[in-house]
Amino acid sequence: MVMARCMDWLRAVAALWVGVWAGAALAASAPPAAESRVALVIGNAAYPQDALRNPVNDARAMAASLRRLGFTVLLHENTSKAAMEQAVLDYGRRIATGGVGIFFYAGHAMQVRGRNFLVPVDAQIDQEAKTRVAAVDLDLLLEQISEARNRVNLVILDACRNNPFEAKLRGGRGQGLAAVDAARGTLIAYATAPGSVASDGSGRNGLYTEELLRALDQPGLKVEEVFKRVRVAVSERSNGTQTPWESSS
Numbered sequence: 001m002v003m004a005r006c007m008d009w010l011r012a013v014a015a016l017w018v019g020v021w022a023g024a025a026l027a028a029s030a031p032p033a034a035e036s037r038v039a040l041v042i043g044n045a046a047y048p049q050d051a052l053r054n055p056v057n058d059a060r061a062m063a064a065s066l067r068r069l070g071f072t073v074l075l076h077e078n079t080s081k082a083a084m085e086q087a088v089l090d091y092g093r094r095i096a097t098g099g100v101g102i103f104f105y106a107g108h109a110m111q112v113r114g115r116n117f118l119v120p121v122d123a124q125i126d127q128e129a130k131t132r133v134a135a136v137d138l139d140l141l142l143e144q145i146s147e148a149r150n151r152v153n154l155v156i157l158d159a160c161r162n163n164p165f166e167a168k169l170r171g172g173r174g175q176g177l178a179a180v181d182a183a184r185g186t187l188i189a190y191a192t193a194p195g196s197v198a199s200d201g202s203g204r205n206g207l208y209t210e211e212l213l214r215a216l217d218q219p220g221l222k223v224e225e226v227f228k229r230v231r232v233a234v235s236e237r238s239n240g241t242q243t244p245w246e247s248s249s
Contacts, residue, residue: 035151036099037071039063040091044107046078046121055106058158058209062104065216071102081120084136092144095153102154103141106209109159111178115139118159138180146183153186154223158198158208180247187248189227191234198242208234208244224248 043059045052056077063075074094076087095101108119112128117135119125125134145153157177179194191198191208198208205213211233215226231244 034070036095036097037069037102038074038091038094038099039066039071039102039104040074040076040087041066041104042076042079042084042087042107042118043105044078044119044121047108047119047123048121050108052107054204054206054209055158058106058205059104061205061213062106062209065213066102066104069216071100078121080122081134081136084118084120085140088136088141088144091141092148095145095148095150098150100152100154101145101148101150102156103145104156104158106158106206109138109157109177110135111176114178116177116180142180142183145186151185153183155182155186155188156212157189158191158206158212182247182249184249187223187227187246190245192242193245196242207237207242211237 041059041063043055043057045055059075059077063073066073072094074087074091076083079087091101091103105118110117110119110131112131116138117131118138119135123134125131141155145155159177176192176196176198177190177194180188182188191206198206203210208230211230212226214233215221215229218226218229221229227244227246231246235243
């Protein structure tokens, strides 16, 4: 009787180990879960002071391209300051779970005392001090990325167009955008070099976004190859007056 019980116990243990081993083998052979891909895309064009032709078109085209590449896209058009800031905070929560994040912005932007601000369509700026309360500080986005600590982040700024408030501001501001150091695992791409102005384009899309969309349609390119192609094409088409620039870590 004792021997029979021992044999039954050994069979149960053996069956348990077989089940554990089979489960482990199945888990090892299963394909890995798809990595999260999230993109926040904003296009601002309907500025009362200086409306732009292409940013909404740019945003829609970029959103469609990223969706084809497997991204969940959060698309916002002609956005107020409050809505832009909320979108950035929501994006930060999304990328906190890991994976790849892309932020794309087309529209007016400006620098004040070395800090970059994205300009919402409801901004009213008649003096330098108002910039901090009327526009969206790029640091808000960069802080969200830094806190998320996900694997890879791209920040794409087709936002170096002319400053619509330039005539009202004196001192402390510069043309175009200021250079920003990229955090670990982040690439920041500018439509043109720091301190320079980019073209809004005469066609359906801005010059920079048009070339970026073309490069994204090429399969198998590494990130650095995509932006290298864009840089060369934009520089050639603008006869050297606009040269895209990247900062990465």
